[in-house]
Amino acid sequence: MKSAINLRHLRAFVAVARDSSFTRAAERLLLSQSALTVTVRQLEEHLGVALFNRTTRQVVLTVDGESLLIAAERIIGDFDHALAAVTETAKQRQGRVPIAVVPSVATRLMPPLVRGFHEIYPDIRITLRDDNGRGVHRQVLDHDVEFGISNVWRPYPELEFTPLTSDRFGLVCRRDDPLAREEGPFNWAGIDQKRLFIMASDTGFYTALQNTPEFVERCPTPAGEVLAMVTMLDMVRAGLGITLLPELARPAAVESELVFRRLTNPAVHRHLCLIRRRNEALSQGARRIWDYIRAQVPREIELNAAP
Template identity: 25%
Template sequence: MDIRHLNYFLEVARQKSFTKAAQALYITQPSISKTVKNLEEELGVTLLDRYGKKVELTDAGEVFARQAQEIVNSFHNLSSELDDLMHLKKGHIRIGLPPMIGASFFPKVIGEFYKQYPNITIQLFEDGGKKVEKDVVSGALDIGVTVLPTDDSLLDGYIFVTESLKVVLHPTHPLAGEEEIHLSALREDAFILFREDFTLHDRIIGACQKAGYQPRIIYESAQWDLISNMVAAGLGVALMPETICRELDVEEVCILPLHERIPWELGMVWRKDRYQSFAVREWIAFTEPMLKKANDEPLC
């Protein structure tokens, strides 16, 4: 029994005739008669009372017709739902974003996406890059933004920002007048870092260790504006991506190049071996060209 067989039976019930049903369905009468006969044999009941050229539903046929119609309606609804998805009329996307980059890149991108696909909903989860990557791998998120590189055996993605970190100092810091700063020159300073669930946390500590010292960390935060405010209050120094530095008030903090290049590459990533919904695949195609303009044309 399949949906085609149910449609054949329902058409016979509507027409009360095998001949008229066959004509309406553009099939031969023997084919439709055989299909109905097979249904009766499969179910073990008589569905149609045949007399002459007329047919009527039996009691069992009435029950079967009601249920068959519901099944056919559900199938048509399913087909419509899938058609909507394929044409991107609806869907849901779970996206992970580090808090430090959400405000800088995504308000305009999400706004433009909603204009084109108003029935696709987006649920944002703010976490550090390490947690975002872990949740994409586990399937808790459909897609995520994180600092590269990631495990390319599990994840696909694209890069949309390639930058370096800069030093953020209080304007009265002794090094504030330099053209660039060597990381070793910050040996005696207190550091304000992103939390340990951010990729930059370990990357900055590793760079300091490579420069010959263990950084003295006085505070960790998930919020870049809080970190910059603490620097502005003279509590320590910070290393921040160029994109974030463009958001800072240069009257409150001094931003200088770092001699040692600490790379900061942002990427959109998704699980390599997992089926991606139509909405997610369209998000990827829609956002890639927009986000790759981010370095030259900030989207905030």
Template identity: 35%
Template sequence: MNYSLKQLKVFVTVAQEKSFSRAGERIGLSQSAVSHSVKELENHTGVRLLDRTTREVVLTDAGQQLALRLERLLDELNSTLRDTGRMGQQLSGKVRVAASQTISAHLIPQCIAESHRRYPDIQFVLHDRPQQWVMESIRQGDVDFGIVIDPGPVGDLQCEAILSEPFFLLCHRDSALAVEDYVPWQALQGAKLVLQDTRPGSRPLIDAALARNGIQANIVQEIGHPATLFPMVAAGIGISILPALALPLPEGSPLVVKRITPVVERQFDAGAQEEPFTFHRR
């Protein structure tokens, strides 16, 4: 079950107001509905985001990090939707977008749904493919723009960073690492790792982080689709490293996620042959 855009907006409002009741008044929901929405988000992510007291709501470290990133992400989505609407008029009502499977599954649907609501005459066509295919489809003109992960130097394309997100450790709740609030990279020395194969854009970043921290990776399984990581780790085959966008955890899962220090992030870029619109960064 995926978290909804509404849940994310509710959490950001609570973080800003530091009160369930004030957040509810601001967004037109009851205090109990606001509390339930935040609790569901905590259950989905597997991370406690708030400390609740009788007088106020206090963000945990994880909650503060998430609130900051979500504020930026929601701003980026709103700006992108406005700019895409202007672009859609130039493209005769059709916008072709390419993105990797993970981005397509967890980020793009909310954008398309919101765009359809605001701009019903614009048709959005999504192509979910491996990252290398996304890059080539941009170069060949098969799509109007694509969302890629840390593409590196691409002098033949116009690319602009739009957001970033951290990597997390995924482990079984019975793992010795599950009791830690933060897990250093060095703690992964000798651990059995289940990772995505080298095709996705995230894998080179994970390999570089392991090498930079002197970790000799003991990779016992390499899989193609990120959803396969969860049953692999749940079965005790190993632990994994995955980006925030791959969450939430499956409902009823025996897994937990932990922040890894120092933080390593992956960056999302919007890429096109020419600069059709400007992404606004904050």
């Protein structure tokens, strides 16, 4: 039975051919001369030809050996070049890892997570690419980032969704709005769709609300749609209407003009996921960030929870 041939056999053959000596080649490869001799013999037996003419004074390539040397050096060179290229790419990825995240996650969750991660891994830099739900999915699909954070905008079969956390929707209105007079959760029955502005269909907010029967039933024709969350909050501040946002998108605690009241009967949640391409391994840097986020997000959600 012929021995399986691999790069070890080719490297041994090339070393002997270049040094014209089993002794010198064995020293360079850090092998015993007997082990090197066995390796070359296995290659010759597999090919069914003699690769060297051996005498007591010299080792010379045969015609078959000269033909193999050209191919063997090319194969080894291509392999070593490929390894070097992959290693260099891995180093670059480890140094800077872009992540696509929806704006509410970028502003509320990521700052403390990035700070904490950099304290542990100072050589891995996180680049945040905030986008709406549709954009996060597209960046992952297009290989612009290795993974992203959003709720499921569309269940693409090419993507894998790992549950991360959830936050609850609530009503956002001006502090002087009649809907802000009472404290505590807010019932769906009190929503006036003529005053309601919602986030546009490209966003994960829209997807979560459209999956809620109460929203579809009570708010079939809201006053309008807005693509950017910042614009939405500015419109509410200006007294143009009210909106529905998840807790991570609610106005900051220091916001004096707006209030946030959780929705009830029923409560509605946005389910955030880590999103990656299915059956594709993450780089070392991205894997460390992924694992850190999964471990730390529950604590950050608790700190950001509305009172």
